[in-house]
Amino acid sequence: MNQFFQINDFSCGYPGKFVLEDINFEIKKGDFVGIIGPNGSGKTTLFKGISGELNALSGSSKLKGEFIQNMSLKERAQNLAVVTQNIEVGSMTVEEYVLMGRIPYRKQFQFFETKKDFQIAEKYLDLTGITGLKDKYMNALSGGEQQLAGIARALTQEPELLLLDEPTSHLDITHQVQILNLIRRLSQQLGLTVLMIIHDLNLAGEYCDSLIMLENGRIHKKGLAKEVLNYADIEAVYDTVVITRTNPVSGKPVVFLVSEETFKKEN
């Protein structure tokens, strides 16, 4: 059966240095999936493989039954949008920046943006709540605002699949929650399928439908958040002592860290 997004026996990376192997998973339309794992476990490499920045060494990835490798760069950009960790700040206005998301739809000799381009950009500026910032320069924005602009730009590509690389790193809890609430809302309202790299296990557990845990270039475990986030797997992959409980309000898994000192006292 063809799932919405499917990745089979996928392998990519830098032969001789680091290779991601044996990657198999599938995602249903509208799912919000988190990718977790320690530094160097291959999260970003996986993203590069999916977005086509790195060529697959073997295996395949399919979106709506179509091989991503076979898509032209333009088609790929219409189906797949990436928000990288560092949003490029330059002296362009937020509106200009968001309009860049329409580049994949531009015809060969089309010189100006169409009315539709402006409407779509406006729609997503509004949806991400940054319409008020549209005439500001990107480098005058705060980190959280830049991240929102990055998401607005990606949405303006009107993708089927949105890849987010740590959208909440370096942000305070207000902005972390604001951005994750937004993504959650988008995935539910627009039926947008989201794949997100995230370091914070508690945020991952609270917001993602399911999680993929990577370890040394392989999938250690995948499944629902409460299945993946248990102390045995976390300790095995992260080599860290943790305790897991359930959030009394949301019923989602919560991970507590235990310091060395406490750990010694308890034992």
Added chain:
Amino acid sequence: MQKKYIKWMLFLVALFVLLIISIVISLSSGEVKITLAQLPEIFSNKDSIEFTVLTKIRIPRLFLAISVGGALSLSGAILQGIYRNPLVEPYTLGISGGAALGVAIAIVFGFQAASFAVLPLFGFAGAIITLFLVYFLSLKKGALSINSMLLIGVMVSFVASSAMMFLMSISTPDNLQSIVFWVMGSLDESNNLLVRTAFYSSIAGLFLSYFFAQTLNALRLGEIKAKHLGINTKVTVKLLFVVASLLTGIAVSVAGVIGFVGLVIPHLIRLIIGNDYRILIGSSFLGGAIFLILSDTVARTIISPNELPIGVITGFVGGLVFIVVLSRSKSNFKLN
């Protein structure tokens, strides 16, 4: 509808007006003063000195100023876009240095006696060879690294200028003088065919660049993000590099080394109208043309009947204007 587009139009109109004003100034000033009112009379009397001065000296020179100024400035704007670095221009990448070396070789070995086209051809060849040298030296494991390309360009430029110094130190005083003259740059080109070729090819380069306006815009986000937006960066960066080098090659081969235009003009244009390449390409070309027309007018009138090398004027005026504008501008000044 869009305010941005209206602003662009107005800016282009303003540049065209400036271009026409500078053309009039340039055509009328010099040893022989000519006013606009005299024009009908001059053109009806084809034996007059004024007619000869206009058609044989000032008009060809004007066309050369437009093509060379436009090409250098446009090439600078494109290179800055590829490298995402505001300091890049044909000079820093070694393309001009290579051209100068080519010409020095032709002069020292006495090839230039063969034909009027020898020096331009050697200059052009020097520029293009440097380009390929820089290009292939910076190919690392099959991938083109933009940063190493910049560094290698700077190094190649040093090597080329050392080689030229060497040639200059072993050449005869006569040859030395022609090399120095060429290196300082001049718009004094008596061959009509060369002027025409330079003009048409720089205009062609301008049109060609417009095919890449969107690519250059996407590159403002960086190579990887441009790729995420569906731009085939590998191919287009190479093509853009070739276009920029051809533009430089043409300019350098007819006018010698004229520095600073490719650096200063695109910057000033960016400060005024922004970094969108759809407007930047055309206005950089126009701005470069205007700047060189005016510089040339000053160069040939300020110590008349003698003539200053035009590089002296572009460096002096361009540099000063640049310093003043940069130290005054409060807006955060960034390329991208």
